[in-house]
Amino acid sequence: MATKGQSSVRQTRDAEATKAEILAAAEEEFARFGFAGAKTDAIAARTGVTKAMIYYYFGSKDELYKAVLERPAADFANAFADLDLEHLPPEEALKTVIRVAIAHEMSHPYYGRILLHEAMENQGKYFHLTGWDNPINRVVALVERGIEDGRFRPVDPWLVVNHTMGICTFYFNAQPNMRNVRPEFEWFTPEAIERFTESAIALVLAGIKADA
Amino acid sequence: MATKGQSSVRQTRDAEATKAEILAAAEEEFARFGFAGAKTDAIAARTGVTKAMIYYYFGSKDELYKAVLERPAADFANAFADLDLEHLPPEEALKTVIRVAIAHEMSHPYYGRILLHEAMENQGKYFHLTGWDNPINRVVALVERGIEDGRFRPVDPWLVVNHTMGICTFYFNAQPNMRNVRPEFEWFTPEAIERFTESAIALVLAGIKADA
DNA sequence: TAGTCAACTAACGAGTTAGTTAATTGTTGA
């Protein structure tokens, strides 16, 4: 995947495949270095085509960056749209949200980092492109429903959502640092992720459930 | 602070002040753009001295970056070293940890972002310079003690520490994104931070306390 | 008060980076 920049002539011509290849390479590069730190030459080197293709298909580094932000947004929004949170008991709905969010981090390992770079260096200017507003608002509404039902304590639902997002993302985003503190631990085996998921669910649900 | 690059001649000569000024400017720049995205010219422009002073005092961009990582490390380690966690009841000790961690985020607004950049773009290579291992290990030990005492559920103490760090940091690091979802909210007033702190403490403590 | 040195500046050079362009080659439909 990363060792293909050598071959000087493309075997087949496939515009869609080339665009997808550029997007995938750009996602990796932007996830690691942010917008300013990412180099278009490095993105091109990760693909089988030349840098000019970036400009042919995307026009500019900035437009490429926006395209990278927009793409997996749809993935997550769709995965979330399929969930019928509104008809589940609030506890079950929140468990599902945490499960899906962590599974999404696993299946889209670069996306959370890109969002953090966007926040840190770009002050969230393009965050609206990601379509996250809607899922977040739905989870807030879900917590509010749990409070009204008397299942949850009278917490601040926005803060609970913040806490939950922090729990679900920190494990992934800070892992390269935390690995130094716990060098022997395997972070991304299916078993480790399952234990992490269950621990996150247990902490959040016990943390907000109404007193008996 | 940022509009001082014009004055071509320095009024006073003060090596320590100049070094500190460069470090502060570098911290802002690295926090926003990471290592690759930060420009030495931009760092110099934030100070009252020229770029050559960076190389005069720090030798290279890389050495400057390491100096930035090392500096507030001491602040936090010291603040933490003063806490007598080992002689408090585990609940009280954990409350204190969360309070101090959030206060540290408020008083060092750039530091958490630098650590995230370090994880994302540098894979935590220099994380050992920050001296965080020790505080983290102390909190893990504290949770273990709470479990042994029967005050906490038999949770995985490492995961609890991960969750807690996620809660304490996400509010700050992702705020430029979350602001878009909640545009009317004031995130950093003393009252908002106090509510956030209490909510974080309540969630974590309720989340891990032993069943009655 | 003349000498000395740390602190500092302006300007530059080598290498890098975003973006462009002219030419080339594969593909497709009539």
Add this chain to the structure above:
DNA sequence: TCAACAATTAACTAACTCGTTAGTTGACTA
């Protein structure tokens, strides 16, 4: 089969960026 067009490349440019260097200046000291 071939013209027209889409996809692609190599080579290029202008601007930027890291790091260096030759020279300047304020302050302290003998």
